Every structure is written in C-alpha cells, then in structure tokens.
Amino acid sequence: MENKGIADIFTAIADILDIEGENPFRVRSYRNAARTIEDLSQSLESMIKTGMNLEEIPGIGKSIREKIEEIISTGKCHFLEELRAQVPAGLTELLKLEGLGPKKVKALQDQLGVDSVDRLEKAAQAGRLRNLAGMGSRTEEKVLKSIEKYRAGMGRFKLSVGFIYAQALLEYLKEVPGVRRLDPAGSFRRRKETIGDLDILAICAKGCRVMDRFVKYGETAEIIAKGETKSSVRLQCGLQVDVRVLEEESYGAALHYFTGSKAHNVAIRDRAKELGLKISEYGVFDSKDEKRISGAKEEDIFKAVGLPFIPPELREDRGEIQAAEQGKLPRLIELSDIRGDLQMHTTATDGKHSIAEMAEKVKEMGYAYIAITDHSKAVRVAGGLDEKGLARHLKEIDKVAAQVTGVRLLKGVEVDILADGSLDLKDDILQECDVVLAAVHSRFNMEEKEMTRRIIKALKNPNVNILAHPTGRLILEREAYKVNLKEVFQAAFDYGVVLEINAYPDRLDLRDVDARMAKEMGAKLAISTDAHSAAQLELMRFGVYTARRGWIEAKDVINTLPLEELFKFLR
DNA sequence: GCCGTTTTCGGCCCGACTGTTTTCAGTCG
Numbered sequence: 300m301e302n303k304g305i306a307d308i309f310t311a312i313a314d315i316l317d318i319e320g321e322n323p324f325r326v327r328s329y330r331n332a333a334r335t336i337e338d339l340s341q342s343l344e345s346m347i348k349t350g351m352n353l354e355e356i357p358g359i360g361k362s363i364r365e366k367i368e369e370i371i372s373t374g375k376c377h378f379l380e381e382l383r384a385q386v387p388a389g390l391t392e393l394l395k396l397e398g399l400g401p402k403k404v405k406a407l408q409d410q411l412g413v414d415s416v417d418r419l420e421k422a423a424q425a426g427r428l429r430n431l432a433g434m435g436s437r438t439e440e441k442v443l444k445s446i447e448k449y450r451a452g453m454g455r456f457k458l459s460v461g462f463i464y465a466q467a468l469l470e471y472l473k474e475v476p477g478v479r480r481l482d483p484a485g486s487f488r489r490r491k492e493t494i495g496d497l498d499i500l501a502i503c504a505k506g507c508r509v510m511d512r513f514v515k516y517g518e519t520a521e522i523i524a525k526g527e528t529k530s531s532v533r534l535q536c537g538l539q540v541d542v543r544v545l546e547e548e549s550y551g552a553a554l555h556y557f558t559g560s561k562a563h564n565v566a567i568r569d570r571a572k573e574l575g576l577k578i579s580e581y582g583v584f585d586s587k588d589e590k591r592i593s594g595a596k597e598e599d600i601f602k603a604v605g606l607p608f609i610p611p612e613l614r615e616d617r618g619e620i621q622a623a624e625q626g627k628l629p630r631l632i633e634l635s636d637i638r639g640d641l642q643m644h645t646t647a648t649d650g651k652h653s654i655a656e657m658a659e660k661v662k663e664m665g666y667a668y669i670a671i672t673d674h675s676k677a678v679r680v681a682g683g684l685d686e687k688g689l690a691r692h693l694k695e696i697d698k699v700a701a702q703v704t705g706v707r708l709l710k711g712v713e714v715d716i717l718a719d720g721s722l723d724l725k726d727d728i729l730q731e732c733d734v735v736l737a738a739v740h741s742r743f744n745m746e747e748k749e750m751t752r753r754i755i756k757a758l759k760n761p762n763v764n765i766l767a768h769p770t771g772r773l774i775l776e777r778e779a780y781k782v783n784l785k786e787v788f789q790a791a792f793d794y795g796v797v798l799e800i801n802a803y804p805d806r807l808d809l810r811d812v813d814a815r816m817a818k819e820m821g822a823k824l825a826i827s828t829d830a831h832s833a834a835q836l837e838l839m840r841f842g843v844y845t846a847r848r849g850w851i852e853a854k855d856v857i858n859t860l861p862l863e864e865l866f867k868f869l870r
Numbered sequence: 871g872c873c874g875t876t877t878t879c880g881g882c883c884c885g886a887c888t889g890t891t892t893t894c895a896g897t898c899g
Contacts (some may be wrong), residue, residue, distance in 0.1 A: 324882050328871035360872050370897085398888090400897050435890060485899090498899085524887055531887090543886095556884090561899075568883045573876095579884055 300370055301781070302336050308376050309333040309363070314391035315382040317401040318408075331358045331562070338617070340816040341785045342747070344371050356650035379588050389678035396445040398438075406431055420446050425476055444521075448537075455493040456538055457774055459841060463837030464518075464538055465497055471516055472499070472542070477507030480550070484557035489611045490844035492807045494773055496539035498557050503544050513542045549581040552594035556580035562616035570604045570620065578603065612847040617812075629850045632826075636842045636853040638861065639668035639834060642713065642736055642767060642799065642827035647692045648673040651832040654699045654708070660833035667862050670711035670734040671696050675723040677715035678740050684712070686728045693731055707862055709733040713767055718742045720756025722763070729762035734869060736799070738767035739780070747781035754782060755790040764869055765825050766791060768808040770799040776805070784813055788820045797857055798822050800849075802842025803829045814849030825855050 313329035335358045336343065346353065353364040370376050393404045393416065407413040410431055413422050421448075422428055423439040465483050472481055478501055482488075485498035503509050510530045513521045523531040523539065531541045545553045556564060557580065571578040577586045582594025583603040593599035603610050606623040610631055613619040622628050643651035643657055650657075654671055661669050673692060674683035684692055692708045700708040711734035715723035722729070722737065729735050737757045745753065757763060769787065770779035791798050798817050801808045806829065811816065814824060826842035828835055846856065853859040857868055 322871085325871050331872085358872070362871060397898070402896060433890060433895065437889060438874080441889090495899090526887060529886055557899085559899085561883090565883055572883085577884090581885085 300344070300374060302339055304779070305343060305367060305370055306333040306336040308370060308379055309336070309366075311391060311641055312376075312379050312382060314394055315386050316381075317394070318386065318390060318405050319382075320401070320405065321502060328358070328360075328363070332363045334562070335359065338615075338812050340810075340813045342783070344782055345785065347371060351839055372634065387414035389418075392416055393419060395797045396449050398441050398443065398445055399720065403434070406433075407501055407555045416431070416446055416449065417570060448533075455495050455775065457804055458487070458490060458492055458494060458844070459838075460536075461487050461494040461497060461538070464534065464536070465499075466538070468499065468516065468540060472501065472509065472513065475507065475509050475512045477504035478509055479503060484554060485559060488558045489560065491808070492845065492850060499540065499541060499542045500550070500553055500557060501544050502547055502550055507544075509544060510542065521534065523816060526656075545580075547595060549594045551596035551599050551691055552578065552582045553580045554597045557574045558611050558614065560615050563614035563619070566616050566620050566628045567600065567604060576603055581738055601694060610847065612844065613850065622805075628843075629852050630705040632843060632851050632853045632856055632859070634840050636859045637666075637826065637843065638858070639666045639670070639858045639865070640710070640828050640830070640839065641670045641709075641734055641825050641858050642801070643669060643830040643836065644673050644681075644713075647688075647695070648678075648683055649831060654696055655703070655832070656833050657836070658699060658708060660836050664836065666706055668707040668709055668865065670709040672711035672713045672734065672736050674740075675712060675722040677717065678759060683715070683723075686725055689724065689728055690731070711736065713738055714763075715740055716753060716757040718745075721755040722757060722760055726760070726762055729760075732762075733866075734764050735762050736765045736767040737763045743771055743777075744778045751786050752781055753782040754787055756791045758794050758796045759789070761794075763794075763796055765797045765799050765827075767799045767827070768806050768829070769798055770808050770810070770813070772808055772810075773805050774807060779808070784816065785820075788817045788822050791817070792820055792822045796822075797825045800824055800826045800842050800846050800851075801829050802826055802838050802840075802845070803835070804841045807841060807845045809845075809849070811845050811848035813850055814846060818849070818851055818855050824851060824857050826856055827858070838867060 301325045309329045310333045313326045317326045335356060353359050353367055364377055366378060390404060390408060411422050411427055413419045423442045426439060428434045428439045429436050465487060469481055472478055480502040482500045484500050486494045487497055502511055508634055510525060513530055514532055516527055519532045520535045521533040523533060529543050531539060533539050568578050575586050577584040578600060583599060584590060585592060595602060598608050609619050609623050627807045644656050645652060645657060674681040676683040676685040689712055696708055696710045711733050713736040716737050716739050717723055720808050758766060772779035798809060800814055817824060826846055828838045830836045857865060860868060
C-alpha cells in the first residue's frame with residue numbers, strides 16, 4: 300500500500316478514537332503519524348524492504364510501526380477493522396463538517412441515532428437538534444450551512460490562488476484609516492503548496508474600524524465570526540480569511556504563533572517550558588510570576604528559547620529546531636539568486652509566445668540565460684516536434700539568439716520518456732541541444748518497479764541533463780505516479796542528471812520534502828517555470844518557495860550559476 | 871501512543887469565539 304493509504308488508515312483510527320472519547324493525546328499520536336507518513340519521500344514499503352527500522356522516524360513508536368508492518372504485509376489493519384465494527388461507517392465523515400467536533404458527533408449518534416451526513420441533515424431540518432444539551436436552533440442553522448459547504452467540496456487552495464486573494468485583501472485593508480501594519484501569516488507565509496485559509500494580522504490605532512470594514516469586503520459570502528480581536532469570513536470562492544488585531548508589544552509573538560506550523564509551535568513551547576518560560580501569542584512570560592519578558596518582535600521568541608531566527612518556510616517541525624540549535628540552518632535560496640530559466644515552451648509547440656517574445660520578457664527580469672525547451676512528438680496534443688521539426692526549431696533559436704542582446708538563449712528540448720524508458724528523439728539531434736530535459740507525459744499508471752526502471756533507463760542516456768517534473772503530480776488534481784524516488788535520485792546522482800523543481804504552481808514537482816532528500820543524496824537541482832507564456836515566467840517564485848521549504852541553498856541549484864559555469868556543468 | 875542529558879512514568883500548547891448557558895463546554899487554529 301502507498302504511504303497516502305497508510306496515512307489515511309491512521310487518520311481514520313484517530314477520528315474514531317476521538318469520537319469514542321479516547322485520551323486526546325493518543326488520538327494526536329495517530330494524527331501526527333499520519334502527517335509524518337504523508338511527508339515521507341520514500342514509500343514505507345521500500346523502507347521496510349531495505350531493512351530500515353521505522354521507529355527511527357519521529358512520532359512512530361512500537362505500536363504504529365507494528366501496524367504499518369501489518370498493513371504492508373496483509374493490506375489491512377486489524378485494529379481499524381475492530382473500531383469500524385463498533386462505529387457506523389458514516390460517523391467519521393461528520394467530523395469534516397465545520398463546527399462539529401468529536402463531542403457533538405458522539406452526542407448526535409447516542410441521542411438521535413445520527414450516523415451520516417444525510418441523517419444529520421434530516422434531523423436538523425426537523426428541528427431535533429435543539430433537544431440536545433448545548434445545542435439550539437442556531438446550531439441547526441449552522442449545521443445545515445456546513446453540510447451545504449461540505450457538499451460543495453470546499454477544501455484547500457493552491458498557494459498561487461492564495462496570493463491573488465491575499466494581495467487584493469491587503470490592498471483593501473491598507474486603506475482603512477488607523478491600520479498601521481498588516482502581515483499574512485499561516486501556511487501562506489510558510490509558502491505551503493496549498494493553503495486551507497488565509498490569516499492576516501494587523502496593528503491598528505485605537506478606535507480603528509478594521510473589523511467592520513473587513514466583514515464588508517466585496518467578495519465576502521458569509522461572516523463566520525466577528526469580534527474585537529478576531530474575525531472570520533468566507534469569500535465567494537470558498538476561501539476562509541481570518542483577521543486578527545494585535546497590540547504592538549505582542550505582535551512578534553502573534554506573528555510567530557499564527558505562522559505556525561502547529562507542530563513547530565508545540566515544539567517551541569515545549570522548549571520554552573523546559574527553560575521556565577511560557578510562550579503564547581501575547582509574548583514570552585516567566586512561568587512562575589507570569590511576568591512578561593518580550594514579544595514585540597518575532598526574533599524575541601527564538602531568542603527566548605536560545606535559537607537563531609528560523610525562516611517561516613522551515614517551520615514544520617522537520618528538524619529545523621535541532622538544526623538551529625546546532626547552528627546548521629541552511630542559507631536558503633532566494634529569488635534573486637536565480638540567473639535563468641531552464642524550461643519553457645513557445646509557439647513551436649503549445650506555448651503562447653514566440654522565442655523572441657520570451658527572450659524580451661526575461662530581459663526585463665534581468666536573467667542571464669534561458670533554455671527554450673519545446674515538447675517532442677510523443678506529446679501529440681501539444682504538437683510535439685519530431686527530429687526534423689526540432690532541427691528547424693534549433694536553427695530558429697540560433698537565429699533569434701543572434702538578434703537578442705543581454706540574454707543568452709540555450710537550445711533545448713523536453714524529450715518524452717517512452718513507456719520502455721527509451722527517448723522520443725534520436726541521440727544525434729539531442730546532441731545538438733545545449734540542454735535536454737527528459738519527462739514522463741504518458742502511461743502514468745505503471746507499477747512502481749516498472750516506472751522506476753523506465754525513468755532510470757532514460758537517465759542513463761548521456762544526452763539527458765535534467766529530469767523534468769519527476770513525479771508527474773498535479774496539486775489537488777492528480778496524484779504522483781508510483782516511483783521509487785530514492786532509486787531515481789541515486790541514479791540521477793550517479794549519472795550526473797539534475798532534478799527539476801518545476802515552479803508551475805499546479806505542479807511544484809519535486810515536492811519540498813522530496814527536493815530535500817535529493818539534496819541530501821548529493822543530487823543537483825534546477826528550478827524552472829515550464830512557462831507556456833511570457834507572463835508565466837514570473838512563476839519562478841513558487842519554485843523558489845518550494846525549494847526553500849526543502850532546505851535548498853543557492854549552491855544546490857544549477858540555474859543560480861553564471862552562464863560560463865552553467866555551460867561547464869552541462870558539458 | 872510517543873517520548874526522555876532532570877523522567878521508562880507522567881507528562882503532552884494555549885487562547886478566542888460561539889452558542890447556550892447563568893459560568894462553561896466545544897470547536898478551532
């Protein structure tokens with residue numbers, strides 16, 4: 300079974316135990332394990348095969364290791380099946396409804412026999428919820444609304460979508476008289492590939508009407524909560540936005556707190572506790588006399604627990620606190636380190652703009668070089684080039700290059716990796732290229748072994764420089780194909796092939812955690828936009844964010860090199 | 871259920887808002 304499936308099993312266990320009123324810390328253990336497993340770069344199955352002790356993974360102890368082993372060897376988890384025998388199948392689904400937690404779900408089942416979303420809807424419509432302790436007619440209204448939203452399938456949003464709404468909202472709130480400072484926090488600030496909601500922090504003058512204005516924002520569909528320090532709305536697109544108003548003296552503590560991640564915060568607070576301190580969103584306090592020590596600046600929080608500043612992108616409790624403690628935090632790559640873009644498409648295949656138009660755009664951006672990398676013939680829908688077509692196209696690139704000053708155009712291609720691992724174009728034409736990207740665009744549903752063999756065979760071709768979007772996933776749309784990344788990264792290292800972090804916001808492929816493993820295995824990376832228009836060349840930042848989340852430094856990335864060094868490297 | 875250079879037992883982050891309550895439990899982040 301894939302990691303995702305195993306993580307889902309532990310989430311299901313946690314949900315049922317939660318409803319059953321189990322020790323909340325035991326519940327949390329299962330949830331933590333599920334999260335950890337989803338973040339792994341390697342399948343648990345292959346980890347077991349190579350003899351690794353799963354208990355070395357933080358958050359996985361004896362009990363969960365045994366369950367993983369059972370799931371992998373039998374495909375089932377006995378414990379979950381036992382739990383499911385006690386609890387109606389639809390019950391855990393109710394937890395997904397906003398405003399319903401384990402206690403209410405339990406009461407609904409015990410007292411009204413509600414065990415599914417449909418039955419809950421009927422009970423609420425019939426006005427039967429108000430008979431329960433702690434519930435009233437407002438609860439019924441909220442439940443019906445939650446069901447409607449749930450059915451509409453509102454979930455997470457791509458980071459790039461978050462950027463669009465965040466920018467517009469910040470512009471709007473900035474205009475409110477008395478607003479002194481605004482910062483987005485949360486997973487948006489950590490640049491996570493998807494965001495569940497948008498958190499905005501504010502400092503305001505006394506009497507500022509920021510909350511009144513916020514809930515009147517033009518795209519507000521629903522006001523979820525409105526208070527003096529915290530308000531929440533849902534926008535028409537379904538995105539929830541929270542605004543929090545804070546005092547200047549505690550702003551840093553709040554910024555840290557609301558940036559998260561939750562796991563990072565727990566670890567920081569745990570550490571504070573050991574030092575006799577208490578950290579909350581209001582500041583750093585002495586545990587004994589509750590006296591306030593600091594908290595105006597975000598740095599204060601780290602200083603209080605004896606650590607240097609940790610960049611938001613690293614705050615996932617993936618070892619950043621230990622690294623900070625040992626002075627081993629990476630010097631994360633920045634957008635300004637990028638000197639060129641090594642994947643883009645033109646009108647020769649499925650791009651919107653010509654070679655010259657792409658070149659003009661990157662001149663504005665100040666790049667030293669770009670590679671033009673159109674598709675090969677296997678990608679029919681994109682009008683991929685055959686050998687002859689590519690030969691003509693390479694000449695065209697040379698012609699345009701002769702007319703363009705200030706930026707060097709590299710001749711490239713994104714050649715398809717066919718089902719058997721051979722390449723879609725002959726070697727002699729690939730040799731004409733400065734950069735050859737290889738990529739999978741078909742037959743996604745192979746078995747892991749077959750897919751791994753296919754990709755590694757392609758990497759062995761000495762003409763291949765970069766493996767493009769190595770897992771093929773589309774965020775929120777398509778799962779990655781099954782492939783043993785550890786073996787692929789090893790092959791990439793052995794054959795000197797660079798691994799791409801595709802910056803296109805729907806891809807971000809490699810993922811953050813995968814890029815980190817690639818780096819740790821010694822492989823080099825390239826961050827490329829895969830732009831299909833001139834405007835999309837600006838998407839580079841999303842690739843850089845992903846790289847930063849993967850602990851990547853400028854020296855790990857080949858398109859931070861000056862042109863001459865890049866050439867040397869590619870040869 | 872996990873974890874440990876104070877611990878192998880006894881901890882496990884902390885506060886705002888809501889709705890239904892007369893002082894708080896539940897949910898959320």
